[in-house]
Amino acid sequence: MAKLAVKILRYDPEKDPAPHHETYQVEYEKSTMVLDVLFMIKDFVDGSLTYRRSCRQGICGSCAMRVNDRERLTCYTRVAEIIGENGGEITIEPLANLPVIKDLVVDIGPFFAKYKAIKPYLIHDPNKPVPEKEYRVSKERTTHLQQFGACIQCGACYSACPILGSDDDYLGPAALAKAYRFANDPRDDARAERLKIVGNEIGVWRCHTIFNCTEVCPKGVEPTYAIQQLKRMTVQRKLGFR
Amino acid sequence: MLQHDILIVGAGLAGMRAAIRAAEIPGVNVALVSKLHPLRSHSGAAEGGINAALTPDDKWEDHAFDTVKGSDYLGDQDAIDYMCEQAPAEVYWLEHAGTLFNRADNGGLDIRSFGGAGRPRTAFVADVTGHALLHTLYEQVVARDIFVYEEWFVTNLIVENGVCKGVLAWDIVNGGLNIIRAKAVILATGGNGRIYHGRTTNAWSNTGDGIAIAYYAGVPLADMEFVQFHPTTLKPNGVLLTEANRGEGGYLLNSLGERFMARYAPSKMELGPRDLVSRAEVTEVEEGRGVDGCVLLDIRHLGEAKIMEKLPNTRELCETFLGIDPVHEPVPVRPGQHYTMGGIRTNRWTETIIKGLYAAGECACTSVHGANRLGANSLLDTLIFGRVAAERAAEYCKETPPPQVSDSWLTREEERIQRYLKREGKERLAQIRNELGQSMAEDMGVFRTPERMERALQKVKELQERVKHAPIDDKGQVFNTDLLGAIEIEGMLDQAEVICVSAIARKESRGAHARRDYPKRDDENYLKHTLAFYNPEGGPRLEYEPVTITHYQPMERVY
Amino acid sequence: MARVTAKRLPSVQYSHFRGRAIGVGTAAWILHRISGILLTIYLMMHIVVIGQSVRSKEAFDAALHFVQKPPFVVLDCALAGTVAYHALNGLRLISFDLGWGIRAQKLLFGISLILAVATFVVSLVAARSLL
DSSP: OEEEEEEEEEOOTTTOSSOEEEEEEEEEOTTOBHHHHHHHHHHHTOTTOOOOOSOSSSSSOTTEEEETTEEEEGGGOBHHHHGGGGTTEEEEEOOSSSOEEETTEEOOHHHHHHHHHTOOSOOOOTTSOOOSSOOOOOHHHHHHHHHHHTOOOOSHHHHHOHHHHHOTTOOOHHHHHHHHHHHTOTTOOOHHHHHHHHSSTTTGGGOOOOOHHHHHOTTOOOHHHHHHHHHHHHHHHHHTOO | OEEEEEEEEOOSHHHHHHHHHHHHSTTOOEEEEESSOGGGSGGGGOOSOEEOOOSTTOOHHHHHHHHHHHTTTOSOHHHHHHHHHHHHHHHHHHHHTTOOOOBOTTSSBOEEOOTTOSSOOEEOSTTOHHHHHHHHHHHHHHHTTOEEEETEEEEEEEEETTEEEEEEEEETTTOOEEEEEEEEEEEOOOOOGGGGTTSBSSOTTOSOHHHHHHHHTTOOEEOTTOEEEEEEEETTTOOBOOTHHHHTTOEEEOTTSOOGGGGTOTTTGGGSOHHHHHHHHHHHHHTTOOBTTBEEEEOGGGOHHHHHHHOHHHHHHHHHHHOOOTTTSOEEEEEEEEEESOEEEOOTTSBOSSBTEEEOSTTEEOSSSTTSOOTTSHHHHHHHHHHHHHHHHHHHHHTOOOOOOOTHHHHHHHHHHHHHHTOOOSOOHHHHHHHHHHHHHHHSSSEEOHHHHHHHHHHHHHHHHHGGGOOOSOOOSTTOHHHHHHHHHHHHHHHHHHHHHHHHHOOSOBTTBEESSSOSOOHHHHOEEEEEEOOSSSSOEEEEEEOOOSSOOOOOOOO | OOOOOOBOOOGGGGOTTOGGGOOHHHHHHHHHHHHHHHHHHHHHHHHHHHHHHHHOHHHHHHHHHHTTSHHHHHHHHHHHHHHHHHHHHHHHHHHHHTTOSGGGHHHHHHHHHHHHHHHHHHHHHHTGGGO
């Protein structure tokens, strides 16, 4: 067991005028994840430390936070691996670009509003017959789409995107990656509609290929790639082919 | 005033499937309420796949037989028949809704083998099938604009004269209690694995809240002693490695490098039913052939390409939590609590004994899984019976007037919540939680003895007392997770009590309930469901109910 | 649906420049913006210099004489490097918009930067007689 100083951005909306850092001393070992550290403090030091968590295995997307100034899933980040980044101290702060409700909990409403805005569901043309069994989709296409379907909507990319830092209206990497996942699904019949929704100044054209989203995504979704593909598809449509 | 025709508690697969079906029925107003955002539900952690008789050489009747045998003949066969017969249509529905199922070379659905199945019948999405289905269902919820009370915690049911009239729910984000009136309530709140905290695959949020409130309202909990231990969980934190590892051809090895399952399930080997494999693993470790209390899951021979195509999540989990790459090294695994076959007793149409109250998914005991669940049958269970619950509830709503609920319900519940906040003492909630988990893992595990089961029960009773002296640090209204933890642990302690009492009373071994003192199945005395009724004065009151048998008479269960 | 009485965190948290957030992509973006601004400033200055020809032959000669002094030669070489960077990174961005090369973004940035620096150095060497 080794010692660790943890600096957490606390904020009690019922008491505090503004968020402020508090430091705690804990011990960790080889297998300790950052989320475990939060539990050590909540369980035995201060039960009012508030954060979202559920699966603790990197699939539910609840626990995305900023750890040492970088977006991570706290349940998926080993303390031992990041201890050197900040001289033996770990800083934990809530996701950026979203209003803070309390401590490390942010309002994910705006994030999901954008998710909903891009029509995140398969749309079939009602005039086309539906197969009795499954649609036929190639292995290659499925593997390709599964990469973007792997998104757990954790918000790490949303927090890391500097464009969202200055523009609340930008749809953001997660929503756009989801839009691509459907625009490129052979079973979907609404590509033109989808490209209209994203081919504008709050959609793909706000992306300046800064790649922060791709850097921080815990599931390897590569939103930048998806957005560039959408740009290409949008231009092709505008120019009249495809 | 908050009011709906159908209110669904829990927004995992069962809850969302019910909501989607209800939204299709004209004239039905439906809403979901969940203590989590729907996409955070633990359905998303399911990995391996979903069963259905999809291939031309398969029949749903065979799927049903495998399920009945897997349940060690405790499953209700009429419900099982229905589930298996409906399964293929449900899988195609999912695919049409956009699920990115893995494909075979011809572009059709790829199928894999899974435990206890006579032939391969599991459709899958790499090894993140639950995640894929959860997201597909949420997409459909969004498409239909179904209202969700996000991050609202249901603290109690409103039941008057045997009729359910709604729920009381705490708004987690803003604080404050609310009545939500409903003609029908569907409980789809999932499992209670955190009773085995420290030794479970389940999420922090799997505290069995719906099971607890149904129990307090007078609905019996059935078959709670049947707790499934999944054979391949990671030692440091209980995280699940999917059965698909074995389905794709992985081996289980002991310290001597033997595929020890040859001695326990010579025909199915690593793909025996989970209770059998877990017992085999524990036996190997007890007899000195374990590796640091574990056995080894070896998938090296599958090759990197196959692992990346079909088991990428497994690789990621092993690397993240153990620093081991399963492409090159075997992974130490051991049995961990994973699923509760028991739960809120319903009939095969998800109805409970309370009018207007339904239950579907893991929180329910219908019972399609009996004494042991086959892998990849739970994803199926949630979807089939989620849909059934919606249809039944909608029928019921048509002939039911809007409920009259007095505000005194709110006042009483607010007082109850205040009592939590005013608690004093020197105990810590986390300590109670840890001790409960440790005790249940040790004494109510894969193999049970009368002394240990009694010890577990005594420990639960001790903790039920001690928890009254565990204060809540957070006295605020906004996002008070400390308060939620206090409510959850009480429900878990009462469920643990039911598990212990039910287990002690069942003097046989069947499925996942394996007793050293009664090692054999006793159909003459125990071919029946345990029913536990809440009894505020003393411990749970037990009754028994016969198993519904249609085609398959109990036989010897060998694999 | 959540009536949230929350505050946004201070804006320094969202900046393009915070902590570990500066990755290759951000660096490329920052350099592209800076080089773009510098090139615009250069263009203004260039117009002023060339525009002296409208006044008189002497004014033009004086202006040219001024900007052929060694410090300005170095700046001219730097200009060549800046143009090279902005053009190459610009091509990198165009290729992204066409859907190509995204996964090689760090490599492409590296090539742009190296070629830009090389342009600067080669220009210096080629203009050494003027220094």
